[in-house]
Amino acid sequence: MDLNLTPEEQRFRDELRAWLAANVPQPFAGGTNEEEKGEYFNFLRAWQRKVFDAGWAGISWPKEYGGRGAALIEQAILTEEWARAEAPPLINALGLSLIGPTIIAVGTPEQKSRFLPKILSCEEIWCQGFSEPNSGSDVASLATKATIDGDHFVVNGQKIWTSLAHVADWVLLLVRTDPNVPKHKGITALLVDMHSPGVTVRPLKQMNGDASFNEVFFDNVRVPMANVLGEINKGWSTAITTLMNERAHLGTGTYVAFKRNYDQLIAHTRQMKRNGRPVSKDPVIRQKLAQAFMELEIFRLTNTRALSKMQNQHVPGPENSILKIQWSEYNQRFQQIAMETLGPVAQLQGFDGGKWVYDFLRTRANTIEAGTSEIQRNIVAERVLGLPKSY
Amino acid sequence: MDFDLSKAQKLLQQSARDFFARECKPERVRELMASETAFDDKLWRDMADQGFTGLTIPEEYGGLGLSLVDLIAVTEEMGRSCLPGPFISTLWAAILIERAGNEGQRKQYLEPIAAGDLKATVALLEESGEWNPAAVMLAAIKDGKEYRLRGTKHYVSDAAIADVIIVVARENTDLVLLPVERGAAGIKITETPAIDATRKLYTVEFDNVAIPESNALALTTKTKEAVEAATDVATVALCAEMLGGMVWTLDTTVEYAKTRQQFGKPIGIYQAVQHQCADMFNFTESARSAIYYAAWAVAENDPSAKLAVSVAKSFCSDAAREVGNRGVQVHGGIGFTWEHNIQLYYKRAKSSEILFGDANYHREKIAEKVVDELEG
Ligand SMILES: Cc1cc2nc3c(=O)[nH]c(=O)nc-3n(C[C@H](O)[C@H](O)[C@H](O)COP(=O)(O)OP(=O)(O)OC[C@H]3O[C@@H](n4cnc5c(N)ncnc54)[C@H](O)[C@@H]3O)c2cc1C
Numbered sequence: 202m203d204l205n206l207t208p209e210e211q212r213f214r215d216e217l218r219a220w221l222a223a224n225v226p227q228p229f230a231g232g233t234n235e236e237e238k239g240e241y242f243n244f245l246r247a248w249q250r251k252v253f254d255a256g257w258a259g260i261s262w263p264k265e266y267g268g269r270g271a272a273l274i275e276q277a278i279l280t281e282e283w284a285r286a287e288a289p290p291l292i293n294a295l296g297l298s299l300i301g302p303t304i305i306a307v308g309t310p311e312q313k314s315r316f317l318p319k320i321l322s323c324e325e326i327w328c329q330g331f332s333e334p335n336s337g338s339d340v341a342s343l344a345t346k347a348t349i350d351g352d353h354f355v356v357n358g359q360k361i362w363t364s365l366a367h368v369a370d371w372v373l374l375l376v377r378t379d380p381n382v383p384k385h386k387g388i389t390a391l392l393v394d395m396h397s398p399g400v401t402v403r404p405l406k407q408m409n410g411d412a413s414f415n416e417v418f419f420d421n422v423r424v425p426m427a428n429v430l431g432e433i434n435k436g437w438s439t440a441i442t443t444l445m446n447e448r449a450h451l452g453t454g455t456y457v458a459f460k461r462n463y464d465q466l467i468a469h470t471r472q473m474k475r476n477g478r479p480v481s482k483d484p485v486i487r488q489k490l491a492q493a494f495m496e497l498e499i500f501r502l503t504n505t506r507a508l509s510k511m512q513n514q515h516v517p518g519p520e521n522s523i524l525k526i527q528w529s530e531y532n533q534r535f536q537q538i539a540m541e542t543l544g545p546v547a548q549l550q551g552f553d554g555g556k557w558v559y560d561f562l563r564t565r566a567n568t569i570e571a572g573t574s575e576i577q578r579n580i581v582a583e584r585v586l587g588l589p590k591s592y
Numbered sequence: 593m594d595f596d597l598s599k600a601q602k603l604l605q606q607s608a609r610d611f612f613a614r615e616c617k618p619e620r621v622r623e624l625m626a627s628e629t630a631f632d633d634k635l636w637r638d639m640a641d642q643g644f645t646g647l648t649i650p651e652e653y654g655g656l657g658l659s660l661v662d663l664i665a666v667t668e669e670m671g672r673s674c675l676p677g678p679f680i681s682t683l684w685a686a687i688l689i690e691r692a693g694n695e696g697q698r699k700q701y702l703e704p705i706a707a708g709d710l711k712a713t714v715a716l717l718e719e720s721g722e723w724n725p726a727a728v729m730l731a732a733i734k735d736g737k738e739y740r741l742r743g744t745k746h747y748v749s750d751a752a753i754a755d756v757i758i759v760v761a762r763e764n765t766d767l768v769l770l771p772v773e774r775g776a777a778g779i780k781i782t783e784t785p786a787i788d789a790t791r792k793l794y795t796v797e798f799d800n801v802a803i804p805e806s807n808a809l810a811l812t813t814k815t816k817e818a819v820e821a822a823t824d825v826a827t828v829a830l831c832a833e834m835l836g837g838m839v840w841t842l843d844t845t846v847e848y849a850k851t852r853q854q855f856g857k858p859i860g861i862y863q864a865v866q867h868q869c870a871d872m873f874n875f876t877e878s879a880r881s882a883i884y885y886a887a888w889a890v891a892e893n894d895p896s897a898k899l900a901v902s903v904a905k906s907f908c909s910d911a912a913r914e915v916g917n918r919g920v921q922v923h924g925g926i927g928f929t930w931e932h933n934i935q936l937y938y939k940r941a942k943s944s945e946i947l948f949g950d951a952n953y954h955r956e957k958i959a960e961k962v963v964d965e966l967e968g
Contacts, residue, residue, distance in 0.1 A: 202601065202661050203594050204888045210593055274593045467963055481963045484956075491955035494962045495882075495903045502595075502881035509595035520881075523874045575863070581873055582866030586846045589861040 206278070213271070214278050220255055221286035229289065237554075238411075242368065245292035249323035252291060258321040259297055262305060266317035273512040277505040284460040294454055295365060296320035296327035300373045302446040304392075307431040307439055312392065316371070328369035328395070330360040330417060331440065338576050340375070341384045341437060345419060347376040347391065354378070354391060354429075356399075356422040364570075366402045366415040369395050373443065374419075379434050390436035392428040399423075409562035445517060447525075447571050455528045456501055459535065462560065463497060466490070466539050473543070480542060489538045496534070500527045519585045526577045529567035536561040595884065597665055605665040611642055612673035618933045621674050625789040625936070630676040631711075631753045639679075640708025648825075649686060653702035660825060660891040664832035664883060671836025674936045676790035678711045678750035680833065680947075684826035685712035685758050692769055692818040694810040701756065701771070713754040715745035715796055716819065723949040725760060725767060725819040730798070732761035732768050737805050739763070739770055741778075741798035749947070751781050751794035758809070759798070760819055767815035770803045777801065788943035790936065824890055824901045827948040831883045831904045834912040834944045837937045838876040841919040844934065845869060848923055859922070868918045875911040882907050899961050906954035912941035 206214060229244050252258050253267070261276050262268025269275075283290075291297055301320045304312055319325040336343040345358025356376055366372065372393050379387030395402070399422040404412035431439035467490065470481035480486055503520050510518035540547045540561050547557045568574040582588045597605065615635055624630045639645055647663050649655025663683075670679060682705060689701045689712075704710035720727055730743035741761055751757060751774070759770045772779060778801040786793045811818060846869055849860030859865050886904040889897040916938040920927040927934055945951070 202597050202884060202888060204885070205892070206593055277593075470963065487959035487963055488952060488955045490963050491906070491958035494958055495906050495955070498903050499878045499882050499907060502885045503878060505593075506595045506881050506884070509593065513594065513596060519873075520877055523877055526870075526874055527878070575867070578867040578870035579863060581870035582860070582863075586866075586869050586873060588846065588849055588866050588869060589858055591861050591863050591866060 388436035390439040608669035646706025654706040671833035681713035688822035902954040
């Protein structure tokens with residue numbers, strides 16, 4: 202074990218640090234009404250473009266597609282530096298952490314050069330169309346169907362909970378292409394242009410007032426055969442690649458956001474008083490803040506350890522499967538502690554632009570999205586610990 | 593950067609695993625638990641032959657001069673076998689001597705420790721049970737060329753088997769470190785039976801015990817800092833031992849869940865059981881991340897070292913107990929019996945939770961660094 206940076210890694214970090222110091226924008230004042238959220242979105246889009254132009258987006262992706270061909274461990278260094286510099290996160294999260302890596306793994310050379318650079322530059326925003334009203338945890342039971350018509354698939358059906366569909370240019374869509382075989386064997390993955398005729402997006406309002414996920418309807422949508430990702434009827438293995446990436450990589454971006462929230466909360470506890478002393482001096486609150494710090498630190502370390510192992514052994518280690526549980530449950534506990542720490546003012550929409558209310562509610566989704574905590578625990582039990590399959 | 597044990601460290605770990613699996617079977621642990629001091633001289637000497645007693649002791653004093661990361665690879669295996677006896681106590685004292693002693697004292701103590709000829713411990717805690725060295729009140733009164741020790745130390749692990757006890761005492765406003773022979777005149781050692789009989793605890797009374805001034809550890813750094821630094825190293829080693837206990841508990845529980853049948857099926861098919869096991873795995877691997885990092889940070893003198901130690905110990909303290917809780921639960925009635933070995937590990941987890949400060953203590957230390965320091 203050697204956690205010292207190699208001279209190369211050191212150079213990478215120094216270069217990145219210098220770039221961040223010169224380029225990180227002022228924190229976005231922002232708020233939570235629709236217009237402000239739109240502005241924030243544009244701000245983040247511009248930020249990602251800038252990051253891409255400087256060569257820091259998708260650094261572990263192959264050079265020919267706009268990445269740097271960097272080692273995975275550099276991804277971990279990047280995450281830490283990003284958090285340290287309080288730099289904004291990258292908005293095309295699904296493209297960067299799920300869909301891009303899947304295209305890299307199973308895409309054709311044409312698909313790679315067509316799609317990957319535009320994911321990195323944020324020119325094209327992506328969404329993931331897996332879930333359906335009757336297929337949630339049991340994704341493989343999906344019913345949206347696609348039939349062959351010449352050199353096109355024709356897609357009919359409905360997806361739900363599709364994050365970012367309202368702003369997305371492309372969707373990685375799972376469809377049923379053979380209804381007459383066992384459910385896992387008749388699925389195909391398609392890269393579908395969200396601007397195609399027959400695609401309708403209907404926003405769904407969430408409990409935090411946001412509408413960042415949607416229903417998406419497909420009515421005779423024509424998709425060129427060239428847009429099959431992987432092989433026809435072998436889409437389940439493509440989907441598994443995506444889901445593995447979702448678990449493995451989403452953590453990297455979330456750490457940056459979590460660390461910013463943590464630091465913000467600490468700053469508040471120094472300003473606010475309760476019982477005649479700063480909240481930060483309250484012994485019970487201190488315990489909870491320390492616990493949150495410790496959990497966040499362990500998430501960072503487990504994430505780094507997982508990346509290091511993947512780099513050495515080229516297969517995801519078992520650490521990967523606990524990262525999703527860790528970040529989702531950490532964030533729920535943290536937001537609860539934040540509300541408690543801030544006291545009654547935290548519930549007000551007028552405090553920090555309603556940020557804490559919004560985030561507190563948003564975290565309820567963390568243990569549902571990207572696979573529920575129950576499903577994650579099933580996966581750990583069966584695939585890592587080898588317990589018998591429960592379903 | 594490589595966040596995994598190296599090949600050499602994995603080999604060292606494997607040989608330790610084989611050694612303890614052979615030499616420290618559960619039956620042996622039980623025998624030792626039931627004995628007066630939980631100490632087995634032959635086992636200790638065999639450990640010395642393997643180099644375990646001198647792993648991190650510098651080569652010039654007969655040790656292997658390895659790093660803390662190598663050490664934790666081995667202490668994890670000690671934990672997996674629930675090794676009884678004074679390993680952590682002796683390690684703690686040895687590091688303190690290495691940090692605070694002069695050349696002569698290092699030679700005097702470290703050589704026989706590495707060779708397996710000397711066991712040691714540190715007497716720090718007093719009635720309050722506070723781990724902070726600043727809380728030490730036991731008086732060391734200067735009397736000519738001697739110190740006179742008067743007072744009582746509590747919770748001293750392995751005192752009855754330690755050949756030498758390093759006493760942290762107060763001389764007016766300063767702390768001094770006084771090595772006291774177990775048989776010194778005026779010393780009284782009484783066992784205080786506690787939850788974990790594999791690492792026995794004692795009350796040590798000092799009735800005017802005389803120690804030549806020249807025996808006091810000659811400090812190169814301040815006493816309080818030396819005690820804290822030695823305790824940090826010992827804490828990380830203990831955390832790795834706790835990790836080994838968690839790994840054993842997890843493996844044993846998963847094995848049981850695969851074989852125990854109820855309602856005509858192995859209980860591991862039920863999600864309520866699966867999820868307990870998944871959580872145990874999460875606790876175990878999280879602990880590993882924190883411990884590996886802390887070991888590296890302490891070994892490298894990284895600025896984050898103290899924080900990393902408190903992150904690791906606060907996490908492990910709660911996690912080791914929690915893994916035990918769930919392990920017992922999945923075992924059902926058999927898990928609550930004296931007969932089942934899970935109790936050995938459960939009790940060890942509980943005593944380790946307290947040793948070197950529990951989660952609350954270390955969370956406060958974290959808060960001092962991440963909540964207060966920003967306040968400047
Ligand atoms: C904010 C948000 C964003 C999302 N974004 C996307 C997206 O962009 N693209 C997309 O495709 N999907 C998205 N999803 C959908 C998400 O993946 C699903 O909600 C999730 O997989 C659960 O499916 P479900 O909602 O149908 O719940 P169900 O599967 O009906 O589950 C209901 C409850 O039953 C439990 N359960 C179900 N099956 C089992 C089992 N076998 N064992 C134990 N417990 C079980 C679940 O854990 C849960 O508690 C998003 C969801 C949210 C909340």
